[in-house]
Amino acid sequence: MSPTNRDRIWIEVDLDALVRNYEVVRRCTGKKIMPIIKADAYSHGAVAVAQALARAGADGFGVADGNEALQLRRHGVENNILVLGAVPPELVPELVAANVTLSLPDRETALSYRQALNGARAKVHLKVETGMNRLGMSARQAAEEILELASWPCFSVQGLFTHFAASGDRDKDDFTAAQFTLFEQVLQTLAQKGFTPAVTHCANSDAILRHPYSHAQMVRPGLMLYGYAADSSSLSPVLSLKARIAQVKWVEAGETVSYSCTWTAPVRSKIAVVSAGYGDGLLWNASNRIQMLVNSQKVPQVGRICMDMCMLDVTEVEQVRAGDIVTLVGVDGSQRLTVEDWAAAAETIPYEVLTSLGLRVPRYYLQDGKPMERADYLSHL
Numbered sequence: 001m002s003p004t005n006r007d008r009i010w011i012e013v014d015l016d017a018l019v020r021n022y023e024v025v026r027r028c029t030g031k032k033i034m035p036i037i038k039a040d041a042y043s044h045g046a047v048a049v050a051q052a053l054a055r056a057g058a059d060g061f062g063v064a065d066g067n068e069a070l071q072l073r074r075h076g077v078e079n080n081i082l083v084l085g086a087v088p089p090e091l092v093p094e095l096v097a098a099n100v101t102l103s104l105p106d107r108e109t110a111l112s113y114r115q116a117l118n119g120a121r122a123k124v125h126l127k128v129e130t131g132m133n134r135l136g137m138s139a140r141q142a143a144e145e146i147l148e149l150a151s152w153p154c155f156s157v158q159g160l161f162t163h164f165a166a167s168g169d170r171d172k173d174d175f176t177a178a179q180f181t182l183f184e185q186v187l188q189t190l191a192q193k194g195f196t197p198a199v200t201h202c203a204n205s206d207a208i209l210r211h212p213y214s215h216a217q218m219v220r221p222g223l224m225l226y227g228y229a230a231d232s233s234s235l236s237p238v239l240s241l242k243a244r245i246a247q248v249k250w251v252e253a254g255e256t257v258s259y260s261c262t263w264t265a266p267v268r269s270k271i272a273v274v275s276a277g278y279g280d281g282l283l284w285n286a287s288n289r290i291q292m293l294v295n296s297q298k299v300p301q302v303g304r305i306c307m308d309m310c311m312l313d314v315t316e317v318e319q320v321r322a323g324d325i326v327t328l329v330g331v332d333g334s335q336r337l338t339v340e341d342w343a344a345a346a347e348t349i350p351y352e353v354l355t356s357l358g359l360r361v362p363r364y365y366l367q368d369g370k371p372m373e374r375a376d377y378l379s380h381l
């Protein structure tokens with residue numbers, strides 16, 4: 001299915017670009033790949049993304065929480081799924097019955113899972129804390145704790161992992177290298193005691209591209225699969241965001257546009273009202289700072305972005321009418337707007353631009369150069 005005149009705003013997801021980006025990861029690492037598809041695959045639609053990447057040969061998927069894992073199972077995704085975050089013990093039996101793998105960050109969590117498991121056995125990856133100081137067992141005592149937890153019959157330890165805090169920061173390469181060294185030291189101590197996990201993994205997108213020594217046995221790309229990451233021009237953005245113009249009008253010099261009157265027309269100006277607002281995920285902080293594409297021309301967004309609408313100054317664009325399509329992210333003719341442009345305008349990161357995109361915005365998918373059937377992409381319903 002393709003967008004129709006009934007849509008005021010929509011997202012187009014190019015699954016062929018996604019698979020091309022996956023191939024970049026494969027070529028650049030040669031290791032197992034666990035795509036990270038948390039937050040509805042960075043808003044691209046976790047089910048459609050998982051199905052496309054499973055077809056491309058992905059070695060399992062990483063999600064944030066138990067509900068994301070169960071959503072994938074409900075939609076027939078049968079690959080390994082690792083929940084990276086914390087799971088309330090109450091959800092553990094359902095996840096284990098659905099063959100979902102859990103992360104174990106410490107002994108206390110392990111105790112609560114053991115009780116919840118009530119004799120069942122869970123597949124787990126143990127999380128070692130090496131410098132992020134988020135979830136995980138401190139590298140200093142990790143080996144001891146890991147050996148103990150691995151001896152509990154309620155756990156089948158399948159993997160060991162850590163997460164980098166600053167793999168994208170050029171001035172912190174030593175910090176990333178030190179994190180990896182700590183992780184390796186834990187592995188060495190475990191090996192001396194006769195324990196070798198089946199799989200080890202550390203690298204997110206920036207580490208994949210900037211720290212090849214850290215690829216371990218499996219990599220965990222997120223952002224780069226969707227076409228964004230520092231240091232790689234070989235990636236293609238996967239997502240486009242488009243909306244329709246609701247009205248075109250003239251305002252006189254000196255008149256203001258939108259809430260709090262933050263933009264004043266310097267001359268008589270033609271204004272296009274676009275059916276897209278922060279209720280759809282546009283970042284309010286980008287108000288008066290972002291541009292959009294109309295008829296292959298970049299035009300400034302003016303006035304505060306509203307919940308469901310925003311305004312453009314289209315004085316310089318000929319032949320703009322209600323119903324015309326505006327590109328907020330993507331390509332129109334020779335012009336391109338990226339998630340990074342939005343991130344710069346709103347003083348945030350591309351991750352937040354993507355994950356802010358609203359569930360009320362319909363997604364349309366392109367695969368093998370053709371629009372996909374609707375049933376394949378209603379992942380968020």
Ligand SMILES: Cc1ncc(COP(=O)(O)O)c(C=O)c1O
Nearest residue numbers: 036084163204205220221222223
């Ligand atoms: C534990 C873990 N691994 C991998 C990733 C993927 O990171 P990126 O999107 O930077 O590739 C994330 C994302 O935040 C994560 O939390």
